[in-house]
Amino acid sequence: MLQKGRFITFEGGEGCGKSTQLRLLAEWLQKQHIANLSTKEPGGTPIGQELRQLLVCGDKDKFDAVAEALLYYADRRIHMTSKVWPALTEGKWVLSDRFADSTVAYQYYGYNKKVPFRTLTDLYQIAVGDFKPDLTIIFDLAPEVGLSRSFKKAEGMTIKETRHESRDLEFHHNLRQGFLEIAKQEPDRCVVLNADKTIDELHADVVNIVRERFKLF
Ligand code: TMP
Numbered sequence: 001m002l003q004k005g006r007f008i009t010f011e012g013g014e015g016c017g018k019s020t021q022l023r024l025l026a027e028w029l030q031k032q033h034i035a036n037l038s039t040k041e042p043g044g045t046p047i048g049q050e051l052r053q054l055l056v057c058g059d060k061d062k063f064d065a066v067a068e069a070l071l072y073y074a075d076r077r078i079h080m081t082s083k084v085w086p087a088l089t090e091g092k093w094v095l096s097d098r099f100a101d102s103t104v105a106y107q108y109y110g111y112n113k114k115v116p117f118r119t120l121t122d123l124y125q126i127a128v129g130d131f132k133p134d135l136t137i138i139f140d141l142a143p144e145v146g147l148s149r150s151f152k153k154a155e156g157m158t159i160k161e162t163r164h165e166s167r168d169l170e171f172h173h174n175l176r177q178g179f180l181e182i183a184k185q186e187p188d189r190c191v192v193l194n195a196d197k198t199i200d201e202l203h204a205d206v207v208n209i210v211r212e213r214f215k216l217f
Helices: 018-031 046-056 065-089 100-110 117-128 143-155 169-185 199-214
Strands: 007-012 036-040 093-097 135-140 190-194
Touching (some): 007 100, 018 036, 018 093, 018 135, 018 199, 036 065, 046 065, 065 093, 065 100, 100 117, 100 169, 135 169, 143 169, 169 190, 190 199
Parallel strands (some): 036 093
């Protein structure tokens, strides 16, 4: 793939505010006349929407961790081939609400390393190859704060997408540590932001990072 655009991923635990921040960055990029596309995982494509229903709704124990990782990777492969790579080739900046770090944080760290790490790196290689995000922003927030926001949001939904939210607090603490560990392992790609701020303050942090990383002044 001849990549002309940039690929930025937004990561973090439940209720960390990443989706709002993605929307605000997309608006900001638009103002800078940078063509961009907002998308998400799971569910960034029509087939992905069907996979999303399976993955985020219903009983929390309906899959084992390996089956779950395979389904997230099926969604990811479809997402990359039909949406992300074509947009990057056209020169668009692609903003994705979650990507492969979520699989490592949720299915590996969250589940207390029940899936061998090697399984996840193999799946990445099969589905995504050597391609990586140009920038990953990790929104770090205490799970207690994020979960209460997330459950409040779900109150208004007819279909409750709370399969992972309903896991115990230890799971959410593990996945928070998991995201921090990922950032430690790949400091060139990942930036951790303290998400315990107002929407505007956090947006200013996001813009600063993007300006600096991509030399937009
Ligand atoms: P969202 O609520 O941010 O839209 O994400 C959907 C849920 O799917 C969320 O609980 C995190 C979870 N998830 C994983 O467990 N593994 C993954 O690889 C991805 C992309 C999401």
